[in-house]
Amino acid sequence: MEDLAVSKRLDHHGIVAGVIKDLGLIPLIDEALGSSGCEEISEGEAVAAMIINGLGFTDRPLSLTPQFFNQVPVEELFREGVDSNHFNRHKLSRALDKIHRYGSSRLFLLLANSAAQQEGIAKNEPVSLDTSSFSVTGAKYEDTDENEVKISHGFSKDHRPDLPQIIQELIVSHDASVPLAMCCHSGNASDNTVFTERCEELKSKLEFKDGNKILVADSKLYCEKNSANLRDISFVTRIPETITVAKDLIQKSCSEPDKWEPFGEEHQCKRYSLEHYGIDQRWIVSYSQQGLLRASKRVEKNFAKEKAKIDSDLLHLQSTDFFCASDAQKALNLILKKWKYHSCSTSDIQELARYTRRGRPKSGSNPDSLVYKIRVTYSEMLPAEKDLMILRKACFILGTNCLDLTSSEVIKTYKSQGGVERGFRFLKDPLFFTSSFFLKKPERIEGLITVMTLALLVYSIAQRRLRKALRKEDQTIPNQIGKPIRNPTMKWVFQIFFGINIISLRVDEKIKKIIQGIDYIHLRVLKYTSQQAFKIYTACNATT
Numbered sequence: 001m002e003d004l005a006v007s008k009r010l011d012h013h014g015i016v017a018g019v020i021k022d023l024g025l026i027p028l029i030d031e032a033l034g035s036s037g038c039e040e041i042s043e044g045e046a047v048a049a050m051i052i053n054g055l056g057f058t059d060r061p062l063s064l065t066p067q068f069f070n071q072v073p074v075e076e077l078f079r080e081g082v083d084s085n086h087f088n089r090h091k092l093s094r095a096l097d098k099i100h101r102y103g104s105s106r107l108f109l110l111l112a113n114s115a116a117q118q119e120g121i122a123k124n125e126p127v128s129l130d131t132s133s134f135s136v137t138g139a140k141y142e143d144t145d146e147n148e149v150k151i152s153h154g155f156s157k158d159h160r161p162d163l164p165q166i167i168q169e170l171i172v173s174h175d176a177s178v179p180l181a182m183c184c185h186s187g188n189a190s191d192n193t194v195f196t197e198r199c200e201e202l203k204s205k206l207e208f209k210d211g212n213k214i215l216v217a218d219s220k221l222y223c224e225k226n227s228a229n230l231r232d233i234s235f236v237t238r239i240p241e242t243i244t245v246a247k248d249l250i251q252k253s254c255s256e257p258d259k260w261e262p263f264g265e266e267h268q269c270k271r272y273s274l275e276h277y278g279i280d281q282r283w284i285v286s287y288s289q290q291g292l293l294r295a296s297k298r299v300e301k302n303f304a305k306e307k308a309k310i311d312s313d314l315l316h317l318q319s320t321d322f323f324c325a326s327d328a329q330k331a332l333n334l335i336l337k338k339w340k341y342h343s344c345s346t347s348d349i350q351e352l353a354r355y356t357r358r359g360r361p362k363s364g365s366n367p368d369s370l371v372y373k374i375r376v377t378y379s380e381m382l383p384a385e386k387d388l389m390i391l392r393k394a395c396f397i398l399g400t401n402c403l404d405l406t407s408s409e410v411i412k413t414y415k416s417q418g419g420v421e422r423g424f425r426f427l428k429d430p431l432f433f434t435s436s437f438f439l440k441k442p443e444r445i446e447g448l449i450t451v452m453t454l455a456l457l458v459y460s461i462a463q464r465r466l467r468k469a470l471r472k473e474d475q476t477i478p479n480q481i482g483k484p485i486r487n488p489t490m491k492w493v494f495q496i497f498f499g500i501n502i503i504s505l506r507v508d509e510k511i512k513k514i515i516q517g518i519d520y521i522h523l524r525v526l527k528y529t530s531q532q533a534f535k536i537y538t539a540c541n542a543t544t
Contacts, residue, residue, distance in 0.1 A: 005505050013052050021530075023118060049092070096447030104450040125175045133155070136164050148443070154189065166184055212234070216417050219239065241397070267288045343378065477493075
């Protein structure tokens, strides 16, 4: 007997489905990957289902996608005739295989470029480049072809060196941190190699020349191997402090405390023009009050740690008998080499006689042996020296070949690097469905990472639309404590939509659908976020 009333959880899934439809991702994917037309759902719909599942924040693996969609009104999210069982693991796995065969980077670039054009994301906006690692558990991965991505051990940014991994490279726009390009690399790939290869590709593109579009990255971008590429693109990067010139410049800046230029309330900076690696550049030596505080805590911690180590070392040293004075001095020198925050005040080597017989030796008797003891006193670093060390540790150098940028513009541009880091944090959120990889084939893991990044694309565009509209219309929505805000995160917005249901009632052989739990805040969000989503949430009060 059929139920007279069936309730499905719409929650925020309608927003995700609406943005996917707005961007036209499903037909673009179908056109790229090809679709036979004889299956219940297309490859584009399979990818869209994985995105909706991922942004459902249920920590549900792909193998349980049909179970996830059992609770969701799939016909409203997709089209009439679609059933939850159509999203089985075989269909999703075949879609991942097709993404790999087409080229994960190529497919994402196609979809991201289309989305950027539709959303009006400026082509001359700076972009940030970074990489991160994704650890993989539960399977042994066989060697693949040379040109294939390999799951292997490498430097783990997840702090799991015991696990094999895959490296993802990501480029995001500074406009709302929208991802524009991605690529997967083998787990042992280094940032220097990845960045060099990317710069080799970008230098052929006109928009990255003459400051029209700036590439922003961390210090791994700046190395002698990559300098030939950096000459042909506009960049802002952090200069590695391991370079001798950089060390000398920080030392020089810290020794001239009266020449710092203030930037805002937090930063102090100094500007230098120079040629390095054959590139005319401007280097900005800078520090912030927050950086100074962090450096002070780090120095104090290291200071206390070194003091405890010195006390322990000297206790053993001064209780040791040496057979000659030079041995005692050598032992002391080995300890002194490790001192950074303390210095030796005095060291005294004493010669002592040793007798094997018990009791007081007779007057004029010769000792059986001579030993040498060393006595050491040490002093702490002077307060002025410690302050100078803290300042040096707080300083960092930003370099650019865009000579028309001011110091403040260089610092602001680099600070937007946080957008790509937030993107990786989003992808590694424990509630995201890919928090742990269960797939056994490297090509499917590569396809899954592409789907993850597409979910980030949909999320960031929805957030950009909402924030932009709220500012333009001078409107707000309440945050977690009821305070009106204009810059909400979509994660919070999704939580606001929890509890919205679609109830299907069977009345006189007809189905009447009623949406439950929606109010004016939800309608405001829908109006500013997606017209397709607005239709999903408002077209349900109908009889079919």
